[in-house]
Every structure is written in C-alpha cells, then in structure tokens.
Amino acid sequence: MMTPIIKINNLKKSYENGNIKALNGINLEIEKGDFVSIIGQSGSGKTTLLNMIGALDIADEGSIEVSGYNLNKMKNLNKFRSIEVGFIFQLHNLIPNLSSVENIEIPMYIHNYSSKERRKRALELLDLVGLKDKAETKPTKLSGGERQRVAIARALVNKPSIILADEPTGSLDSKTSKNILDLLIDLHEKENVTLIIVTHDLNIAKLANREIEVLDGQIIDSKFQGN
Amino acid sequence: MSFITLIVKNTFRNKVRSLLTIVGIAIGIATIISLGLLSNGLTSSFDKTIHSGDSDFSILSKQQNETGDNPFGTSTLSEDWLNKIKGISGVKDAKGVYLVVLLVENKPMSLGGISYDDLTLKDNTIINGRNIANNADNEVIIGKLASETLNKSVDDEINIGDERFKVVGIFESGNSNQDDSIYTLINSVWKIKKNEGVLSLISVYIEKGADVKEVTKDIENKYGENISTITSVSDVKRIADLRNMITGVSWAISLLAIIIGGIGMINTMIMIVFERTREIGVLKAVGWSRTDILRMILGESLVLTLFSAIIGSIIGVIVVEALVSAGITGSIFHPVFTLETFVQGFIAAILVGLFGGLYPALKASKLTPTEALRYE
Numbered sequence A: 001m002m003t004p005i006i007k008i009n010n011l012k013k014s015y016e017n018g019n020i021k022a023l024n025g026i027n028l029e030i031e032k033g034d035f036v037s038i039i040g041q042s043g044s045g046k047t048t049l050l051n052m053i054g055a056l057d058i059a060d061e062g063s064i065e066v067s068g069y070n071l072n073k074m075k076n077l078n079k080f081r082s083i084e085v086g087f088i089f090q091l092h093n094l095i096p097n098l099s100s101v102e103n104i105e106i107p108m109y110i111h112n113y114s115s116k117e118r119r120k121r122a123l124e125l126l127d128l129v130g131l132k133d134k135a136e137t138k139p140t141k142l143s144g145g146e147r148q149r150v151a152i153a154r155a156l157v158n159k160p161s162i163i164l165a166d167e168p169t170g171s172l173d174s175k176t177s178k179n180i181l182d183l184l185i186d187l188h189e190k191e192n193v194t195l196i197i198v199t200h201d202l203n204i205a206k207l208a209n210r211e212i213e214v215l216d217g218q219i220i221d222s223k224f225q226g227n
Numbered sequence B: 001m002s003f004i005t006l007i008v009k010n011t012f013r014n015k016v017r018s019l020l021t022i023v024g025i026a027i028g029i030a031t032i033i034s035l036g037l038l039s040n041g042l043t044s045s046f047d048k049t050i051h052s053g054d055s056d057f058s059i060l061s062k063q064q065n066e067t068g069d070n071p072f073g074t075s076t077l078s079e080d081w082l083n084k085i086k087g088i089s090g091v092k093d094a095k096g097v098y099l100v101v102l103l104v105e106n107k108p109m110s111l112g113g114i115s116y117d118d119l120t121l122k123d124n125t126i127i128n129g130r131n132i133a134n135n136a137d138n139e140v141i142i143g144k145l146a147s148e149t150l151n152k153s154v155d156d157e158i159n160i161g162d163e164r165f166k167v168v169g170i171f172e173s174g175n176s177n178q179d180d181s182i183y184t185l186i187n188s189v190w191k192i193k194k195n196e197g198v199l200s201l202i203s204v205y206i207e208k209g210a211d212v213k214e215v216t217k218d219i220e221n222k223y224g225e226n227i228s229t230i231t232s233v234s235d236v237k238r239i240a241d242l243r244n245m246i247t248g249v250s251w252a253i254s255l256l257a258i259i260i261g262g263i264g265m266i267n268t269m270i271m272i273v274f275e276r277t278r279e280i281g282v283l284k285a286v287g288w289s290r291t292d293i294l295r296m297i298l299g300e301s302l303v304l305t306l307f308s309a310i311i312g313s314i315i316g317v318i319v320v321e322a323l324v325s326a327g328i329t330g331s332i333f334h335p336v337f338t339l340e341t342f343v344q345g346f347i348a349a350i351l352v353g354l355f356g357g358l359y360p361a362l363k364a365s366k367l368t369p370t371e372a373l374r375y376e
Ligand SMILES: Nc1ncnc2c1ncn2[C@@H]1O[C@H](COP(=O)(O)OP(=O)(O)OP(=O)(O)O)[C@@H](O)[C@H]1O
Pocket: A015, A016, A020, A021, A022, A040, A041, A042, A043, A044, A045, A046, A047, A048, A049, B370, B371, B374
C-alpha cells in the first residue's frame, strides 16, 4: 500500500461572502506518482480544487495535506509552492519581454542559485521539452504548442513532486494537444511526478489512471482505469 | 540572468511610457540640481569676496542699511577706522575696500575699489596689458569673464557712472567671481559714487605669529559696538539671511519636485502593476513571496528614478550653463559644481522611487494568487 501524497478531507471553499460554494465538501486521496484527470462542467469547482492542492488559496473548512505539509496551518505557502508543485495554465502566461530560457529561470530566483546555475538548469529543461534551439526566442515568436512547452519547462524547473495542469491544451489544436499530452505523460513517467490534469476533453481524461468528476463542488465519480 | 537584469528588462518593457516617466522625474531632478549649483555658487562667491586680497579677516560696520546695492548692504565705514584698526597690536596692515554693484555698459557688474598696495597683489594674474599705475585714477583692470561680457579689451574705454575709464589690463585669477569684476583705485569708486572716504569693508592683515582669534577678539572688545569682524561668510548676518532664504526656497522647490515626481511615479507604477496582475499571479504560483514581488516592483521604480537622476543631472548642468552664458544669472551667481549637489539629486531620485513605488509594490505583493490569475 502506497502512502497518499494528497489527503483532502471535507474541504469547503466559498466566495462572495459564502454565496458561491465553489467547493462543498471534497474528500480525496491521491497516490504518489499517479496520473489523475479531473472533469466536470464549467463552474463545478475544478480550478478551485487544483488551486487548493497547489496552495494558491486557503480553504474555509476541512483539512488538506500535500506532500506531508498541512496546508491549513502552513505559514509560508510560497515556500511550499516553490518546492512541491509546478503549475501549467490554459494560457501559457509567459512574460512577453523575456526569452524562453529567461522565462524558465523565473521560478528559480527564490532559491540560492547563481546566475550561471540558473541558466544551465533552464537550458536542460528547454532541452527536455525539445526546444533547445528556441532558447533566445521571445514568446511572441513561438507557436502555441511551443509556448506551452516553455510553460511546462517552467513548471518543472524546481523539481516539483506534483504537476498541476489546468486545461493545458484548452487553446491548442488537436494535433498540438496530443504532442503536449505525450510530453506531459512522458515526463510523468520518466520523473515519477504526480500529474493532475483538469480537462474538458473526455479523450484526454481517459488517458489518466484515474478519472475524477466534479459537480457543484463535490466529487460525484472517481474511477480507476487501466491503460 | 541576474535579478537586477530582470528588473531592468521589466522596467523597459513599455519603452515609451518608461521614457516619459523618466523625463518627467528628470525635470524635477534637474530643478533640484540647478538650484543647488546656483546657490552653492552664491555662497562661495561671498566667501571669496570676503577673502579677496588674501587678507586674514574683514571688518564690517554694524549699522546696516537695507537699501544696499551690494551684497554687504551700504553698511559703510569711514576712512578713519583704518588708523584705529592699524593701532591694534598684532595687526600688520588694514586696507579699505569699497565694493559696489552697478550698471556698466548696461550690464550689472561688481566694481571693487581697492588701494594701490592691494592692486599690486594682482600683478601676476594680469594676462594682457598691465596693472593700474599708482595714482592713475582713470584706469581700470577687468577680469577675463567681465571682458567677455562687456566685449572690452586692453586700451578700450568704458563708461562707469558719469566717469570714463581706460582698460589697461585684463586679469584672470581663476576665481570666477573676481574674474567677472572690475577693479580700480578706491578713489575712483568714491568719485563715481560721489561718496568720499567710504569703505564697504576693511581687510586686515596680521603680523606673522599673531593669532587671528586673539586679534579679532581685541577688536571686538574695543570697537564691538560699531563694527564686527568676520572670518567667514556665515558671520555676515545679511548674507546669512539671504543664503538661508535661498536655501529655504531651494528646499521648498526641491520638495515640490519630489512630490510631483513621486505622484507621477505612483501613477506609472500603479499602471504597471495593473497591467501585470496576471503575471504577478503566475509569479506567486511559481513560489515568489510577497517580499520577492515587493522587491521587484520597488526595484523597477528605483531603476526608473536612477535613470531620471542621471538624465536630470545632465539637464541641470546644461540649464545652469545656458543661464550663465546668457548672462541671466548676473554677476553674483556663479555655479559651483560640488559632488554634494549631485548626491542630493540622487537622494531625491531615490526618495521619489521609494515614495512612488512603495504603494503600488505593496498593492502588487498583497494580490491573492487566485484573484490575480483570474484577472482578464
Ligand atoms: N476568486 C473567486 N471569486 C469569486 N468567485 C469565484 C472565484 N473563484 C471561483 N469562483 C466561482 O467558484 C465557482 C467554481 O469556479 P472554478 O473556477 O473552480 O470552476 P471550474 O470548474 O474551473 O470552471 P471552468 O471549467 O469554467 O474553468 C464558479 O462559480 C466561480 O465563478
């Protein structure tokens, strides 16, 4: 029996003075190294759940423990984010005036790297996502798929144990989507990172070992699937 | 890429806006620098006037007449004070000086009337022509700057008051205040001002081995009711008042420049934070702390103001030089370039950067990551 990397118990989160119940009692355990997809209608609470796991927000009620950190009680959430998780968003959210390699360096400033070490590590990651020759290119000169690759490299640069991807292929065509997913799955397998993907695409959801469906802030279905 | 490089790159992301902000603040800094340079010049002009002729100290009358046409007022002493001062033990010599500012060929000029003995001190600064001959009360020597301003050279004639004089020599002492003046025998100035026997100040030379402090104390004890001794410019109340006033006005204008610059800075930085809300959300998502964000935004505003300080210093110097060469500053203002003035400019710039950047930086650092990321 493996120990869960994520343990969530009766987690609740509301917005607008309690009028919007984004999460309404979530119970969830995710094993280390797993690949999980989260599906559900728009507004069902998928992003909110992902944000909770990544400590971008604090719960109103319930408990959440990730990689052994109790996120309800933790003070330096930014520290946790910088070590444990890597985010990938639907929009790449790269900094437009910085080159690919400089964008990948961004998460490393909070650690004690020298300039040289930062550059070296960023180039390694760029190589890993197959964009070695685009190191000095700015995001505006990259294709959508290439931008998302840079964003993936940025998410991985601090060696996180969990990757949280919120509709990472939401704005890409199906062929590019497939490439990006192959890359994510490949990295998940090679580096043994836990991968959680929020998606609207049921075909993508099926690729995961486990599929979770959210509705009105609650988990209504959770099935393990072989692949 | 170092953190500093990141900050500098961020600062110039929107080049036009950054440039406009820099120019706006640079004008404020230029104001501070040029005011500083000019008021420095004023002070040091006075200082050098008092020590003209290398005397040990000077004596002024205590009776002030505020309608003066020279920086010392028309506080005047009569000639018989010379003998009284010479009678003090330790005093080697005392020379009368009569300084006035008047229009020469329609330009305000300072005219110094000094004794023949004092004039000879200028022998080795004569760069053209000769010094005034003894008792030649229709001759003047003019400083190099004054000769340029008046466009006069050796053997030219100039009108001062109702009198006609001949320029017999041009001198250059290196002290811009003196070099922008005209010197002649004291009798000639008395004639021009129709004010026989009047002195603006007395320069006192002391015996070798005598102590300036002792001698001035003796004089103050004996004649303190009527005259005062001054060893530096800060002793002169009238000048001290004027200088304080100028310093006060400079400070007020500088403060205003800082406040206006700071408001412009707040505006620019708020825009920047607003535009980069999503990006700040991403920075938080990848682990940046509040302090990291604060450092970045404050750093960006400091970079803007440091560029402003450099450009402002350059503009300030150009403006001052232009004012001087246009003759607007008159004969008593001469810019004196001190490191201090530029340091003040840079401190002002840093204050604008901190003052203007702090609020937007705090605002940015307090954004919650989820809200920043939801921002469209
Ligand atoms: N910061 C916030 N302030 C106010 N309401 C919010 C906030 N974040 C989320 N919500 C609301 O909470 C609910 C769940 O939002 P969430 O973003 O988690 O949905 P989602 O499942 O990711 O939807 P989508 O598929 O459209 O991305 C929605 O009704 C949303 O409007």
